[in-house]
Amino acid sequence: MKINIFKISFVLLVVMILQSCDDYLDLKPEDGTVRQEFYQTKEDVQAAVIGIYDAMLNQPAGVNDRPLTDYLFMWGEMRADMVLATEYASNDERDITRFNILDTNPITTWSAFYRIINFCNTVIELAPGVLEKDPTFTQEQLDSYVAEALTIRAYLYFTLTRTFRDVPLKLDATLTDQDNFQIPKSSQQEILEQIALDLKEAEGKAKENYGSPAANKGRITKYAINALQADVYLWLEDYNSTVQACNKVINSGNYALIPANNSWFNIVFAEGNSTESIFELQYSLNNLNPFYDMFFERPRYTASARVTEEVFGVNFQDPTKKDIRGDRASLVAINNYIYKYIGLTTNERKSRATSDTHWFVYRYADILLMKAEALNQMGDNEGALALIGQVRERATALDQTERNPSDTEGITDYILEERAREFAFEGKRWFDVLRNAKRNNYERIDLLLSMAAYSVPSDIQQSVLAKLEDSNSHYLPIYFYELYANKALEQNPFYE
Template sequence: MTKLTIYLFAGCLLLTASSCNKFLDLKPKDGIIRQDYWKTKEQVAAAVNGIYASMLGSTTGDRAIPEYLFMWGETRSDNVTPGFRAVQDELDIANLNVLPTNVFTNWRTIYQTINYCNTVIELTPGVLELDNTFTQEQANAYIGEALTVRSLLYFYLVRTFKNAPLRLKATFSDEDIASVPLNTDKEILNQLVTDLKTAEEGLPVTYGNKVTDKGHATRYTANALLADVYLWMDKYTECVAECDKVINSNRFGLIQAGQFFMEVFYNGNSNESIFELQYDIQKTNPFYTMFTPNNKRWAAASQLSELVYGVDVINATPIVDCRGDNTSFRSTDFTIWKYVGADQYGEDMRATDQSIAHWIIYRYADVLLMKAEALNAAGQPLEASRLVKTIRRRANALDLEPMDSTNKLGMMYYILAERQREFAFEGKRWFDVLRNAKRDDYQNRQLLLSMAAISIPTDRQQAAFAKLRDDNSHYFPIYIRELETNKLLVQNPFYK
């Protein structure tokens, strides 16, 4: 398998509804799934590929999932600023003025893919009885992929909405659709831990080729995701253990400064990559109309150059952080360069039909910095500092401020700043700040207020500060349409 989209959305077309507008959009095509389809291992494989295809772009005309992940993880942060083509709903998110009518709070596409995962999990065991060439090992691997993707999507829902319906059974017809109440974040997170441990047992360490290893969930995808879940749950020992599984595999490494942009972001599927969504010329990404200068809905925030990455005005040959100018963004016009740039010099841009930059979900640097954060939170700032220094040496980073490896609070700020430099525009910044802010009963709430002081216009800051002092405001409201169709849902109290 060389390209995920070669499968022409096979699984999606067999699983998705053509016109269902009911709660969570769970209805697949009439009767096809169970009566005519789930009979061979090849059909299971096609359904699994349909899961990944559905993550690249919605089959119902909605936005692609990576667009939601960018919106949910970046647009409330100090990394970005709205561009001239941003719509009102985007401006409202940037100004922390989200309402239940905001279209970017619609989780329909996420649950559509969750239902594809549920279908694979539920129906794959039955194929073992019908296809004697289908092995238990193969079935476990396919189920492991579905469990991992489902867990990933629920993890985004927890971090974005806090409470959400936990749907673990597939829906095959209108008769199966029922109103589903909210589950708490703790219930969902505990389920993710269980599911990812199960997935790890069945997933392979490799599929035998690079594209599939990076574009499908492997055992190390489950490890990285579970480490992230544990970090959100403040389970530091468990987080470190999952990170170590990835580190000790010796299958990943950091791409050095000279090749960083071209290998990690332009070409994709680098040795640093653990899991990324595979766009190609058959299925282009949504980023061209989000970030290019003539279509700019979102731009890099202007303070990134000096305050985040730094500008060396001392050395005759300036030190340049390889993650900053002409990698994450282009300083001449603050274009978000990671997804639309075609070179590491800030000159050439991808054409529309070459807008095939992948959406990277986990890479090796993330594992190292998650481990550093967990070690520091557990009272080991010196050990944490060594991992951070490894990342900084690779990046050729400037020393903007001293690192105090003996101070837990200081290292927390330092690691958070390093994550901002490393993962700008990769859908992580808001979640990183919120995770650190809420730790120890919001002991570091000031992180959210300080970020708002940078990203919110002066005349709106006091209103934003007042909102951020309410914990419920840190999560999105439930979309109004979902409340209308499912009477068991209860709106986030902040938005009532």
């Protein structure tokens, strides 16, 4: 990809604006979570950990950036086949959906992630010193806080490596301007292996119960760690470990699918913290989510036109029979508005002032379907189909979306179809298809090509399909300013 005059001018302009900034990865210390003098008491450590969760929900003051959940949605959905960018979307957003991606597109910035990673690193590094300063601070309390920081850091790196593949792996805190900002990328394999090590450590330190449903769903528990472990092991193609991690959640007895009824949507999504939930980023009436504008008032994204009929299915003989996850749950069929984050009930949406629906990181159905994927790869086709059946039965899935595959490839397709129904618009679709496509040296590249054939306009379809034949195109470019700030970085190969 040749660098044109416009791009050079743009880069120079931004460099001039930012030339006083020397903070690689946006890690320059700028609030209490990263100041050494802040860590004096157990209350300070607690405040720092709460600050990490707060940073995952909100834009930092004075920083021109999006909330983290914006990126979680965009990176997981916009290149997939279930979302369309509307007239209200920016050109940068539309470019992502059309696979016209340059390293000057601000959607490729990772600053929000590394900023929070530094908060996690700071807790991991400085919290142990508080044991000597505060005699009321116990080892058990310290372990629990460190487990939360380790796991959130692992989740953020997991998102980064699935999005960019190779990224800088920084495991120590940036506390002063003199710290080294020139850090090369680590490989995806190295990052996944480090994540697995961190999660193993966190599992041994974490709490199982914080004493209330909201805390148990909104903070990192041992079972949230197990859910993330299962996901990571799928990417590492360690299927035995995936099953073991899933079984820890299943055998805990803390989680269950809620049977289909008129309150299902309200309980699981509008209210949140249900028995189906494992970990949610929790918005509230005092801290509203960004989804109202994203999906309703001037919706930047809607569901693809194919979702209602082809993903969930429609019973034309008896429209009252439907998959509970479809119309008036994931979307509104009549106009394709994404409903999951703005609905109160199946008939009533929330207002802007009550837009407090959470971001769902892991739900119990994810455990069942991840285990099904692992069993399928291990040759246990019947076990995989039984787990898919559990999820479908709870959802009253339509007969027309039922499959009866008898081979690994067919069950892979079936699992992906079921994951599309279950996790519509939850930031998982692109990663689900990529994970299955790349297995065995891209044995199922057809999964990505078929998805693109559905999602991109016909006039650019052949160009996009040609791009996707190159596995380097499956990952986003490194934002140009990161390359300017960190000379040890190299651009992802497809975008050089």
